[in-house]
Amino acid sequence: MGSRLTEEQSDFVAAIRDFARRECGTREQRDALTEGGRTAHDPGLYGRLAGLGWLGVCLPEEYGGAGGGLADACLFLEETAYGMVPAGGFITTVIAAKAYERFGTETQRREVLGGAVRGDVLSIAMSEPGAGSDVGALRCKAERLPDGDWLIEGQKTWISSAHHARNILLVARTGPDKHGGLTMFHLPVGTPGVEIRGIETMGGDEVNDVFLTGVRLPADATVGQVGDGWKQLMAGLNYERLFLAANMLGLARRAFDDALAHISEREQFGRPVGSFQALRHRIADLATEIECTRLLIRDVAADCDAQPDRLFPREASMAKLKATETAKRTALEGMQMMGGYGYATEYDMERHLRAAVVSTVYGGTSEIQRDLIGKTYGL
Template sequence: MILDLTDEQRAFAAAVDDFCRREAGTRAQRDALTDHGRHAHHQDTYQKLADLGYLGVAIPEQFGGAGGGMVDTCLFLERIGYGLLPVGGFATSAIVASAVQRSGSEAQKKTVLGGLTSGRTFSIAMSEPEAGSDVAALACRAAPGPDGGYVINGQKTWCSNAHFADAILLVARTGGAAGDHDGLTMFLVPADTPGLRVSGIQTMGGKEVNDLYFTECALPADSVVGTVGGGWWQLMAGLNVERLILAGLMLGTAQRAFDDTLDYIKQRKQFGRPIGSFQVLRHRIADLATEIECCKLLVHRTAQLVDRDPAKVLPRESSMVKLKTTEVARETALAGMQMMGGYGYASEYDMERHVRATLVSTIYGGTSEIQRDIIGKTYGL
């Protein structure tokens, strides 16, 4: 692929590829690490990445990181996605780290940014039973508590990785009523805080997401991330990073689904020849390859724009990259399953996992419908 990468970045990508092959290169290894696909995160593997310095690829050097940017992050995500490495906690941890880096106190930066580089994981609690795409409808409330702190009451849902996270970035209402953008505040909540209960939600993807219940959960004043009531604007400032992180991961997954499909149709024979030699499959492969190449360019170009001006919000570009890459990943996995026939549906092969992973990617982090709406609005519609 022709991208504007440095020699160091290419060497980094090759090193991550080598790690993935060594740690999770076979189906037997992946089954052992994930309990046959039921868990998306293996902490020992994650810790090995931390020890090698890979988790801190975009963390400033003063917090133990390598000081890289979004191009480096996307490159790392693409390679672990391709390598099927079970470190699902990285994406949410990187999103939390980015939010804390922009808005957090020095103590919070040491906890989260330094924590990520050393192998800690973090989660985000934003969605609620009655507030998903409509973030302004959040009702989980943080009321004034003793000693200038806050008391949290309410429920959060679909919180990825909260069941093993060290701390959770909570978005709660400190003022206004449901429907107001103003009055939202971010808090950093240690996972062992009394009054917080985590309850897993069973999904077709295994154990990934959770309900969070806050009951008289007391937090100190210094748990506020950024400014009280400024959570909405802090969320908006993080859209570039969140959507690029999801796109980078799905770019790697799409390429892996494509390569797995290509290997299969080159070997599988029907009617006396490889099924890939039939025009209908040959053309389908051509279309998918072209779409994935477009996604590569879009992901890395958008990442370069963010690195050029990290403070600039790119609503159009970040929505485009999330929309396009997740939908191409989904279509690639579904097409792969179709071309592999019954073998694509069988749990013996990785394709059914690719399908499960990519189906949900068009939902989390803002649905495809929301991304299209945002893109349309940037054109004055």
């Protein structure tokens, strides 16, 4: 696909942009939908996206989806991020949904994928207080009981969208082997013993602690095979990293356009500040980096769609690394170019920065991505 979109994809992008302009086009609209920037997800607006059929963009038609590919989902994420559409639950939903699609039972797929298309939010719970980048160190334990049910005890942390979710895809330890002892579970949020507590962050209402105390799940709650959780997680890396990259590409584009608009209008010393070489060269560098990021994401997405059973660990990590670092740099440079206005909450740039700066941490830090890329070269 490269940088070119099909006619259908171009129409899809145009429709998303029109929706974003109508529903989130003003600061007043966005503040009303996000509690003044405190939350990244508005259930009412998310329901309208479901009504348009967009939430199932890359889910199979037999479960109500549109049957599109990763490239289509990346376009949706890029454009909703650019339009500042508060649909923050979509990323975790589509990441978890793809795991259910590949490894879940038919009953699980019909419930979970169908629900995602209709507007249900999914969350995925891996990280723990002692297991972040080293997911294989997690200690949340799932023990099989004599009647075949599972008893789960433990804590998860930094879990995105759990407070909006209907179901959580839980990764727990079922055996002593570091990687071979992990299993995925289907966990309805209303299950007795599940407690969700929000974690205050500078990004607002985003992540949570999830406490699991005496949680009982039925024998058929496993998603995939017992002990295959690690392999199943690795199989989903293309999706997770590409989706996060596409989201940050949209944010980088928005931060760039906001900065460009400001420096084109703001005058000092009798002319627009953007006409000074120092800022003009910054804009040139950022525009080049954003374009490189866009081409990389679209190329990797096209490769993944063409070879859905193949892992692209190097390319997916490159996309995530490049997009998140570019978004962070663009927001920082945007704030610098806007001066005090970039720091003021009256403008969106400080919001862009808060959203961008954490992107180099979640979903695998930039340091982890670089390490993974290096390993693919035999280092």
